Amino acid sequence: MSSDRSLNYDILIQQDRLPEVGETFTGNELMLMPGGKGANQAVQCSKLGLNVSMVGCVGNDIYGEHLINALHENNVSVANVLKRGTTTGIGIVQILESGDYCSTIIKGANYLLNENDISDNLFDGKPLVILQSEIPSHIVEYVIKVASMYQCKVILNNAPARSIAPSTLSSVDYLVVNETEASFMAGSEVSSIDDAHSCAAKLHKMVRSNVIITLGEKGAVLSSDESTMHFPAVFCPEVIDTTGAGDSFIGGIAYCLVNNIPLTKAIPFAAEISMCSIQKYGGQSSFPMLADVAHALDYSDL
Structure with missing residues (x-):
């Protein structure tokens, strides 16, 4: 499986x-950690x-x-992580007492990834590729096109939300977005579970097969070829x-697929x-290993 995407400190x-x-406001604690949605x-995925x-x-x-070392320590192949003559992407994350957060991303080297950096070997015989929107739009479109040629399934996490060509979306097998991103893509507000049902059904018409909208404490909505349902x-x-949290969720989806x-x-x-x-x-550092969560997987009827 390949992950074509962002690396931020x-x-x-x-x-x-x-x-x-x-x-000017005084914070309580400073932490420095490897990140980036990709x-x-x-x-x-590797921890699972x-x-x-x-x-x-x-x-x-x-x-x-530091980012390369963190990936290596977590058994992720870094053979296709390239160094560019600019600054590494940076994410500044403000975490509130409630656990909610807001963040600002400096794209840095993430936007210097080009088509020549992406080998067909990354797709040939591979079951899945995961993408998000912290890399250039044309790279997202290119990867989806090549993955389709090799019958490699595509998870697209359109975060941060941006416009995507209909011809590209139609080749996405699994679109995973939160309510804000779903609202942007569908052009309709998502403030309730009913809204999410309607929005997921609308987005489902744009992709190849499946849409998942995550709703935080309200759960998630799936729209597939069979039905639209709430979890x-x-x-x-x-x-x-x-x-x-959303990245961890996508890792779980990928493991199951x-x-x-x-x-x-x-x-x-x-x-x-x-x-x-x-x-x-x-x-x-907070992501669980498979042994920590295996009890939650219902193996009945598989």
Whole structure:
């Protein structure tokens, strides 16, 4: 499985609230961690036991070295992680007492990935590729096109949300977005489960087969060729930090797809994985191993 996507060095600031415009505000704690949606998703997949190759660019700096080392330590292949003569992508994440967060991304080397960096060997005989929108649009379109040629299934996490050509979306096998991203793509508000049902059904007409909209504490909605259905959220005893929760969820979905587990069982399993990740600070360091969550996978009727 390959992960064509972003690598960011995350600067996490734990604070009681967001400052007002023009205000200098004192945070409570500073944490420095490897991140980026692409790297996060790759690490969660690897922690669940999948063989993962990361494709992307870092800068020729200490932050890039740190990101490469973190991937290597988590058994993700870095043979296709390239160094460019610029700064590594940076994510500045502000974490509130509630566990909610907001972030600002500096794209850095992520946007220097080009088509020549992407070998056909990454798709030939591979079951799945995961993409998101922290890399250039034309690279997303190119990877989806090549993956389709090799009958390699595509998960697209359109985050941060941006416009995608209809011809590209029609080759996406699994579109996974949150309510904000879904609202942007469908052009309709998603503020309830009913809204999510309508939005998922609308987006389903744009992709090849499946749409998953994650709704945080409201659970998730799946629209497939068979039906549109809601899955309740998994109870979480304590929310510490939701950074990377969506990436952890996608890792769970990918694990199930590679192992031919249907989405109706994959979504509750992925929700359990995501729930585990938000009970600790950070992204990759909070992601569970397969042994931590295997109990949540319903093997009946498989």
